[in-house]
Ligand code: ADP
């Protein structure tokens with residue numbers, strides 16, 4: 001029997017696992033996390049206070065203190081079933097990395113003892129040579145080291161104590177996603193605090209917050225194994241879409257919705273234990289597509305939690321005979337997956353700086369931060385675009401489902417009106433009447449709650465959604481740190497600029513409110529080109545955006561290149577987010593990853609066509625030929641069957657040609673001299689060649705006897721509920 005049918009039968013045996021409803025949240029939340037509260041139970045008061053102080057100061061933790069904390073951590077971890085520990089970090093390859101060491105150590109006298117010292121907590125040397133560094137680590141300094149980030153608590157994962165760390169080279173360059181994120185957070189704090197203090201003297205700290213929304217697909221495990229392309233590349237490289245009007249056949253999948261629910265509950269329980277504050281939901285735009293989102297958190301914790309959750313999903317799905325697809329575009333002709341990043345700024349006094357308030361004063365503060373964010377995005381839209389660039393996301397952006405590759409900001413009807421009013425101000429000194437009017441009628445009237453669901457523009461890549469901004473163009477498999485680092489940085493830079501402008505206005509003799517209004521008015525005028533509330537998918541917008549001078553970087557190589565302009569390098573280096581070497585190395589790593597990913601896809605596609613599709617269509621062609629021959633020999637009219645044979649033969653011919661063409665171009669890419677040349681050939685030649693081959697193969701799929709077709713079909717993978 002055709003393997004495909006065996007796999008389809010296998011799905012019938014996949015029954016839902018009985019997952020009791022989610023236990024009381026408070027009973028399991030952070031059960032597996034070594035919170036400060038737990039530390040307090042294991043150390044004396046003085047140690048605990050010293051730890052809190054060290055954590056707050058960002059200066060690092062001394063050896064003695066580290067020893068005491070390590071010992072506490074070990075006791076707690078072992079009491080809770082851990083046998084190993086690992087430094088857990090987020091390398092540039094994506095995903096997370098771990099190297100497990102046992103607590104158990106042999107003493108010289110042969111005795112074994114459970115050990116975990118302060119040194120082991122604070123610093124480790126993973127074998128880093130397998131992680132990409134873009135040339136940062138040359139042979140004499142072949143190893144990077146991981147260093148504990150006390151801002152993110154340790155947790156037990158399986159039987160391993162995981163210690164969140166940053167990953168840096170011996171010369172101090174960042175080799176991970178986390179280090180620049182932490183730097184950007186500090187810089188943002190530095191420049192946001194003075195601005196916040198204009199409105200409230202008590203503010204001492206400003207922290208960015210992030211709430212992500214993770215989209216994903218679930219596919220039956222048996223069917224997944226029937227798709228070598230999904231297994232090897234995370235997306236289908238072939239496959240005819242099911243006809244739009246065709247009822248999806250759910251015959252094989254009777255039990256699946258329950259299985260999905262069981263998976264979601266299981267995931268929710270495990271995530272809560274790890275302190276990830278999820279509130280699961282499922283809204284499928286496409287069949288089999290779901291979403292999970294947490295309550296927002298401080299940005300570095302939210303980034304860790306998203307990475308951890310992606311890992312957790314992959315671990316839990318097989319328990320339910322599922323595979324999770326985190327790729328941005330697993331299926332052609334259907335919606336792909338994104339990861340909205342909701343971002344805001346929170347003060348240590350508990351105020352959301354992007355939330356309008358109930359008084360003119362609070363609203364002026366809101367407006368100040370709001371306008372500065374818009375201005376920052378206006379000035380650095382190319383950096384935002386580059387921060388979300390990846391081979392997978394290229395399939396989504398601009399594909400009439402996700403935001404386009406053109407970055408614009410949607411601020412909603414109400415804020416558009418406010419901007420209009422402020423624009424008409426003359427600037428400079430205000431009469432008392434004018435001041436009152438402004439306060440009462442412009443800022444005073446911004447309602448406390450701006451959430452207006454009719455007002456939401458789903459096609460906007462960067463939208464204000466009532467009390468936060470939402471980057472919608474992030475890909476589902478991305479590490480959020482990349483766009484978040486850029487956003488923190490450009491806003492920090494903008495707020496720095498704002499304070500300089502503010503002081504100039506004050507020196508000119510303006511009063512506080514007058515100075516602020518004058519500057520905001522200028523910023524609004526300067527940022528007009530980035531504001532757009534129409535249909536981001538339309539051709540008209542593409543033309544309009546070009547007129548406004550907005551970039552439209554359609555592919556990853558273009559976007560990455562654009563981000564390497566001198567003025568952008570200057571921005572990052574001057575604020576200490578990335579060094580010049582780090583920027584160069586990241587560019588190299590990303591470009592290499594892009595090339596490698598697509599070359600693997602091309603290879604898998606070529607193999608699939610050579611080993612699966614071609615032999616199948618030849619067999620079918622033989623059958624039809626035999627049929628025509630026998631009709632002919634019986635003296636019957638073979639007419640339409642002969643036409644079928646002709647079409648089939650000509651398509652097989654085209655398939656062969658397209659396959660040869662693809663192989664030829666792959667050679668061309670591989671032998672190109674520089675990475676830039678390789679990327680260029682991929683964009684201009686390889687991707688179109690892959691599309692050509694797919695197109696003809698998909699046509700053949702529609703012609704060939706269903707029982708012969710070797711690959712699990714789209715309609716079989718994508719069941720209705
Ligand atoms: P939608 O799916 O319509 O975009 P949701 O309410 O489902 O909206 O998701 C909103 C997301 O925004 C959640 O992840 C939530 O945690 C996040 N969020 C809410 N407030 C803030 C904030 N102040 N800072 C960052 N993220 C926030």
Ligand code: MG
Nearest residue numbers: 213340342470
């Ligand atoms: Mg959203």
